[in-house]
Amino acid sequence: MSSDKLKRLIRQFPREQEAIEAIEAFLDEVERHPNLVFTPERFLNKFSLSPSRETAQFLAALENLGVVHKIFRVESRAGGGIKDFDSIVEIPEIIHDFRTDTDVRVEPGDLTILYSLRSG
Numbered sequence: 845m846s847s848d849k850l851k852r853l854i855r856q857f858p859r860e861q862e863a864i865e866a867i868e869a870f871l872d873e874v875e876r877h878p879n880l881v882f883t884p885e886r887f888l889n890k891f892s893l894s895p896s897r898e899t900a901q902f903l904a905a906l907e908n909l910g911v912v913h914k915i916f917r918v919e920s921r922a923g924g925g926i927k928d929f930d931s932i933v934e935i936p937e938i939i940h941d942f943r944t945d946t947d948v949r950v951e952p953g954d955l956t957i958l959y960s961l962r963s964g
Contacts, residue, residue, distance in 0.1 A: 849909050857902045863891040867911065867961065874961045881915060881958040903959075915958040918950055925956075 850868055854861050870890075874880060882890060893899050906912035916929045920943040929935050935955070941948050948954075 849911075853902075853905060853909070856905060857898070859898065860893070860902050863893050863902075866891050867906070871911075871961060879960075881960050884957060884959065887959045910962055913960045913962055915960060917956045917958055919954050919956055920944065921948070921954065928958075 850864060853864050857864070887893070888895060888899070893902070903912060907914060913930075916932050916935060918926045918929070918935060918939055920926050920941045922941070922943045924943055926939060926941055926943065932955075935950055938947050938949055940946075
């Protein structure tokens, strides 16, 4: 993330300055491990954020800047992910579960939201 974007985020979310700086520092790790993903709870804990409306707005701002990417993962009922999607509208009604070799109807309980960080 460029320092201009960082400064803009700090001005917009002054209470999240420590989280912004921690995210900035963590981006080096992302370059070495680009497939790191976080559940919302793990993301909040990692960057010392608390669930709130302001945190949701902060996450949306990070998404708009391209620093945070939201992933919609369809999980197999047998355990493990089946496929990741960039948007909830991309998720098909029925998907092939390669873990059980069956076609399954995707239910809300089959979805997990994950976050990844992008360094560039």
